[in-house]
Amino acid sequence: MEEGFRAPPLGSAAAGPEPPVPRSENRTPGDGRAGAGEGRSGAVAGPGLSAESRVPPAGKAQEALQERYRLGSLLGRGGFGSVWSATRLSDGAPVAIKRVPRDRIRHWSELPDGTSAPVEIVLLAKVSCDCAGVIQLLEWLELPDSFLMVLERPERCQELSDFLAERRFLPEEEARGLFRQVLEAVRHCTSCGVLHRDIKPQNIVLDLASGQLKLIDFGCGAFLQDTAYTQFAGTLAYSPPEWTQHQSYHGEAATIWSLGLLLYQLVVGKHPFRRGQEIIWGRILFPPRLSQECQDVIKRCLSMQPSDRPSLKELFCHPWVQGAPRP
Known part of the structure; x- marks a missing residue:
């Protein structure tokens, strides 16, 4: 197959350098x-x-x-x-x-x-x-x-991580539209009984022509289950604190955590936690320009206790996510 394509064998050393951001850590x-x-x-x-x-x-x-x-x-x-x-x-x-x-x-x-x-x-x-x-x-x-x-593969597409690197961060209105798309994709997956387990900007591509986001790379995915997962798959920087502390997590709560990290990156332009200890203690800093409603979404998603995080349905219904006007 590789010879017929007139290219180096897929995965060979001749195929090219590793991408700058690892795609499949800690599988x-x-x-x-x-x-x-x-x-x-x-x-x-x-x-x-x-x-x-x-x-x-x-x-x-x-x-x-x-x-x-x-x-x-x-x-x-x-x-x-x-x-x-x-x-x-x-x-x-x-x-x-x-x-x-x-x-x-x-x-x-x-x-x-x-x-x-x-x-x-x-x-x-x-x-x-x-x-x-x-x-x-x-x-x-x-x-x-x-x-x-x-x-x-959309004809003109870009990883969300590269898109953010060029823009630094997105205005709340733009971030809301993209975040809602990710929520819709995640809700579709869960309705099909599928847990992605590696939601991050590197695993989302943006169709530059239509503005449509697409969730990619299900290599860390699993079938959705009600009981706790006791093996980790995904990227450790996006793992919830319950995994660090107890080596177990529930699918929806861990997904909400990763969505909170994603939203923070959309509106701030960087990961909120730089060291493991900060993840454990849950210290989150927000720039003054962020609305209280947007901060509230992120804080809820990044609650240290899994039971304090919203469900996917509750998150989708949050006033900021829905774009509801302030009272």
Whole structure:
């Protein structure tokens, strides 16, 4: 496949430098599964592909992929794989192709048709419908040493982290609109039984043409559960204090914490906690320009006690998030 694309092997040293911000730190370890069949593939119902576009199995899979996509530049590489830009030859649509080496896959699950696949593929298949705020999985392919995911890619897009670096911080009105989009995407994921577990500016891309945000990288994701999680996955700088203190967390409360950090970064331009001790003690500094309503949202989300944080529904209904006028 790599030779046909006339590019360095995905994930090889020749492929390019590591991205400046790690994409997949502290991923949850788990049970791998060896001996899966080679050349399996699947198409996901959604924009741009039909059920008839499945990749042929076994040895023809790589050749078929070469015939349908032209590989472009390396977009990023982290501990759990590489992401390349590509173009779908049938209609010129831009896509991204993510390659995850088989030996780095720790968790497996089943698709609705009973096919065994990495959890990331199963989670993406669950959320890839009816939500513009979540990146769409178009199809996937199993190779002897890796899995490939073909994902939608807006033609003009930028990571939210880079967008913020250029702007420093956003006015509250602009931040509110983007934050509401993230909330909608997260609510969609939870309604599908999916927990992202790594919400941060580096895992959100902005379509510069439409202003639409898209949540990406479900490599740390898990199935939503009511009981506590006792293994961490994601980025430690975005972990809630209950993980630091007790090595466990509940999905919604941890998500609210990460959303509070995200909103702070949108309106202030930096992470509120620079050292672990500050996270434990919850010291938050706000610039005077921030409204009390915006500060209230952040303070509630970053409550040290998980039970003091709002639910997703309560957060969405907060007057600042809704843009309600001041009394």
